[in-house]
Amino acid sequence: MKNEKVIEKFLERESAKTGLRTITNGIYQYSGRTLQTDGNKLINYSTIIAYFEDDTLYLNTKKYSVTTSKIQNTIRRLASDMGLSITEYMGE
Secondary structure, three states: OOHHHHHHHHHOOOOEEOOEEEEEOOEEEEEOOOEEEOOOEEEEOOEEEEEEEOOEEEEEOOOOOHHHHHHHHHHHHHHHHOOOOEEEEOOO
16 A cells, blocks of 8 residues: 555544565465555654544644655645644654
8 A cells, every 4th residue: 555545544533554465375465664654643654643632733844855755745635625634743
């Protein structure tokens, strides 16, 4: 699943993760799981990028990498499209 789809699932409060699915000896294996959500937190590698607390969406705005900045901007765009307001904070 691509990053944008995982972000959409997160904003819909569903679980999802990125990764490439391959089949080895009849067993599905996933690799490259860098962005994932349980529906309440959006985690890139081990860093919480965004999370819901009650009905409030919090976005970590700390700069980590170009990819993380793209993820943060995608969250802003999709949340706006869905009519969700964001509370931004500077992560650690």
